[in-house]
Amino acid sequence: MNRFSDYxxxxxxxxxxxxxxxxxxxxxxxxxxxxxxxxxxxxxxxxAELQGQLKLEKVKVRFFEKVVGFILEGDRRHPRQKIKEGPRDSFGKVVYVDYQIDLPDRSLNEFSLWVNRYMDSVQVLSPPSLVEKHRQAGRDLIDRYSL
Incomplete structure (x- = not known):
């Protein structure tokens, strides 16, 4: 800073x-x-968000197989998340986990980036805009490998 003190x-x-x-x-x-x-x-x-006037999106994602254990371990990933175990298979392992959270619209793209890390082991259930975005990402992936 000293050499810029004149400026x-x-x-x-x-x-x-x-x-x-x-x-x-x-x-x-x-x-x-x-x-x-x-x-x-x-x-x-x-x-609007700070005044409590911004409607949050109900986001629901289902994680399968390989990542169930990892998702269940992350019980503090977000302060308002809800994680619910699905049914168990004949060996007693959880078949899927439902991950639910209410997010502002501004966060959906970043949330999608996190979800896409588990592309083959996740299904987005809501909101419809996020379902379609994830579905399209899967189609794009298939197209890329079909060339």
Missing amino acids: CEIIDSEGRGLAVQEHPLKIAQKLLKNGWGLLLGKPEQQQ
Whole structure:
């Protein structure tokens, strides 16, 4: 900074103290707690969400076979997640796990990235827009390997 001191000008030395920075930090933490990932959305969406006026999407995903154990281990992946075991097979193993969470629309793309890691062991059940997005990703994958 010293070599740029001739070019730098302090606009408001009091304006960025800890007290001033704490308020936006609390807002960001609340948005991060509601969402999935780091995308906080547009200011209008943020205001509606913070005021409790933004409708959250009910997201439901079913995980199968290879990843059931991993999903069951992640009981703290998100503060509002719900994990429900499906039926057990004849060996006592859980056949599938339903993962449910309410998310703001801004988080659906990042959630999809997480779900797509388990492409062959997951089925998106809701919302319809996410179901179609996952279905299309599967079709695109088939097309890529069919060339």
